[in-house]
Amino acid sequence: MNSRRQLLKGVATATVLPILPAAPVLDPEQSKLVAALVDLIIPRTDTPGAVDAGVPAYVNRHLENNPAQQPRFGAGLRAVDEQSHLQFKQPFAGLRPEQQTAILQSMSDRKDPFFKFIKDLTIDGYYSSREGLAQELGWQGQSMLPEFKGCTHPEHKG
Amino acid sequence: MQIQKSAVVHDVIIIGSGAAGGMAAWNLTRQGVNVLVLDAGSKFRKSAFWSHVKPWEWQVRLDRGQRPPQFYVDPREQPYTFTKDQPFDLMRVWGRGGKTNVWGRVSLRYGDVDFQGPARDGWEIPWPMRYKDISPYYDKVEQLIGVCGGDDDQDSLPGSRYHLPPPAPRCGEQLLRKAARGIGISLVAGRRAVLTKEHNGRAPCHYCGACGKGCDISAFFNSSDYLLEPALRTGKLTVIDNAVAARVLNNPEGRASGVQYFDRASGAEHTVRGRIVIVAASCIDSTRILLNSKSSQHPNGIANSNDVIGRYLCEQVRFHMYGFVPELAGTAALNDDGISGEHIYMPRYNHRDGRKRDYLRGFGMQFWGSGAQSQAQFAKSLDGFGADFKRGVKRRYPALVALHPYGEVLPRRDNRVTVEGTPKDRYGVPIAKIEYKTGENERKMVEEMYDVADAMLRAAKAEILPYRRGHVDVAGSAIHEHGTCRMGEDPKRSALNSFCQSHEVKNLFVVDGAAFPTATEKNPTLTILALAWRATDHLAAEMRAGRL
């Protein structure tokens, strides 16, 4: 989990982004695959999911800003499709949900580094979006308040 | 390039305008002394702060070509180096107010446990002062800047009569407090330099939680607004912005006579002259300047014939442990921002329980990041994916408690800053090399720190987020560097007297954290402010008496 220092670093790197969004890093096929993956990681339930929250664009942007990670990311996507062909003779994006879940589950179980990478990006993107942070988690921070009540539960005091 | 030399002789030149330099400038100008401040950056404009920009608005703004203020120095602009196997993270803010623009505001008094610790355990030199020497200055600093806190008072964390009301604890903090009490550990109200009510005409905090991005209403202390601005109003202060000091100059008798600096933008070299020089560029930058100030009178760097400057670098060991308290799991998230950062603190207690320990010194604990945050980084440490995972994140989100123990690192002669044979910066000035290792003492202390953090979470019946026992943050992460120009009674073993005045070069003062002989487990800024106030009272008196 991030230390304060790492969070600060995050802010620092966010500040050197290029001014205009560059051409998408991911081609249409890769984009489809990314959308399928992030939506399996954080699906739509009674609240929006990762795709609703724009996580695919977030992932694309992250790769734009960190070109050194692109080759490994591309290789990770290819490996997912290879696994899918091996197991189900189809590209991942075309599989049935339970087949997709099975592949992801095995990646999760064997602590696959690419799975960890895209999951972490999904967490970053989703829980910093309005949908993920405010709607799903109920964050109400960064408001200007006349007073801070803090804990008002006598039972917490003990 | 031609060197631009100013013929004016200033009473006092101060390098840096953070906590240390800002205090020196404020206290001297109000006593009628003419001061020139050289600052490596410029003022951070409040109107340009992104304090109230929501997380999802950042990208939109960046796409529009807007940028938040660049507080931190990019090491590509101003590099430093370290030994390969011992990385050191150096966080620098260059500009008026320095790191106080974004600091964590934890403001803790040191006690005699700290000042006299070395005398008791025999490790390195003690502070040349006692609590009673500094406590009047703590009183004054707290009244000036506004520090909220409780009414507790203990040997390792002396109390104060001047605290502003402490903010109410959050639910998670309250539960931790209860749990800690159950295992005999007392958590007290945090002490933070945040205005929980109007203070000296300044508006109080509005609990937006944005402090780390800079406070657009100055409801927490920063040197620029609280010290430099009033000093400027006296008409006695001149500030030269973007003046990167390289060396303290000296006259043939070896006394400080001025400062050489480079314009940050143009690179043009300048010199300014002064009767007194105060170095306050923050520990590592100050040390670099002193060591680079070589002359025939001071071949080892100014005021360093005893080879003390640069040595004894000490900081703190720190790690993070997280848990989820059951009472809050699955509840609706509250607005937990408060004054941002923790509202509680665990003072050091390990010297009290009579138990024999196999290490020296001690540790305290902070709790920033407890409760509902503007992110959910903890989710990265949870297994799985899918709807269950998503529910699990939501359930835990309001229940997060964060523990950050800080332990003292002993001062060691070979933990040091040097400039010998290092690469040069863009102005041709040798950069600092940092050599820094922790040892057995810290390893053993960290063991106990893990035990205590773990026990506290267990007592709270918390689900503990998986952690790697023994792991500590990379050196420098605590951002509390000390020791490299330490004060002491013995001029052979220290560089400064208790008034931050060089033993060797009487008109040279070093008033930042470099002057601390030990790091303690506490955050230093309140003490930096108190010491700089005390030092400049002494300096002003010496000037009035005609001795300086």
Ligand SMILES: Cc1cc2nc3c(=O)[nH]c(=O)nc-3n(C[C@H](O)[C@H](O)[C@H](O)COP(=O)(O)OP(=O)(O)OC[C@H]3O[C@@H](n4cnc5c(N)ncnc54)[C@H](O)[C@@H]3O)c2cc1C
């Ligand atoms: C994120 C964060 C959280 C923190 N939390 C806490 C906390 O909770 N409690 C606490 O006590 N402390 C905290 N600190 C540390 C605190 O900010 C410092 O202890 C304090 O600011 C030190 O004051 P200083 O004057 O020594 O240095 P700084 O505040 O860093 O000021 C240094 C000054 O020197 C100038 N300077 C540097 N080099 C040169 C040069 N070559 N020439 C001219 N000028 C130069 C800079 O421009 C600046 O004005 C935190 C720091 C950070 C970054």
Ligand code: SF4
């Ligand atoms: S929480 Fe208070 S001190 Fe912090 S930025 Fe907001 S108003 Fe300023």
